[in-house]
Amino acid sequence: MTNVLIATDGSEQSLEAARYMRSIVSAASIKKITVIAVIRPLAAVPFVSDFGEGHPPGTTHEPVSFRREAQEAVERIAAEVRDLDPEVSTLVWSGSPAEEIVRAAREIDAGLIVISSRGSGVVDTVLMGSVAHRVLHYAHCPVLVVRPTR
Numbered sequence: 001m002t003n004v005l006i007a008t009d010g011s012e013q014s015l016e017a018a019r020y021m022r023s024i025v026s027a028a029s030i031k032k033i034t035v036i037a038v039i040r041p042l043a044a045v046p047f048v049s050d051f052g053e054g055h056p057p058g059t060t061h062e063p064v065s066f067r068r069e070a071q072e073a074v075e076r077i078a079a080e081v082r083d084l085d086p087e088v089s090t091l092v093w094s095g096s097p098a099e100e101i102v103r104a105a106r107e108i109d110a111g112l113i114v115i116s117s118r119g120s121g122v123v124d125t126v127l128m129g130s131v132a133h134r135v136l137h138y139a140h141c142p143v144l145v146v147r148p149t150r
Contacts, residue, residue: 001031002111006081007101007135008037010073013116017146018077021114027084035077035090036104037070038097067092098134105139113143 006021008014018035074090082088093100105113117132136143 001029003032003034003108004030004112004114005101005105005108005110006033006035006077007097007113007115007131008035008073008077009097009116009118009131010037010069011116011118013118013146013148014073015077015080016149017114017116017144018080020146021112021144022081022084025112027086030084030086032087032089032108033078033081033084034104034108034110035074035081035088036101037074037092038100039066039070039092039094040097041094097131098138101131101135102138102140105141110141112141113139115143115145117145117147 004021004025006014006018008018070092071090074092078088078090091104093104101113101115104110113135115132115135117130132143132145136145
């Protein structure tokens, strides 16, 4: 039995990644699932969330909270996998997403990391480096990178 770490950035692609993991991994082989979202410190834009109900600052609605949006994202993924019957926990950390995902995987002794790829072009990957690519390079365990469905 293994511990699984699912990383989310609040996108529909991360939800697809969790669903894909469900379809290929036997529930009996999973001991624990941890869902993580990482907030970049001093972010210029709110945590990206296709799931939440956040509103841009300056509107008549409540301003977006990075932590609240990230918490909603991890809870959405956790709800998607909770019926697999392992223990499910959530983490919202701050820092460099790739570094924190790799650190969390070590801390929970993950046997698998599940992450989505936003499908960035080669230029974006070369100039900035994708989170999925960096996790794949530095992780101590297997990484399942799920590309967006076309």
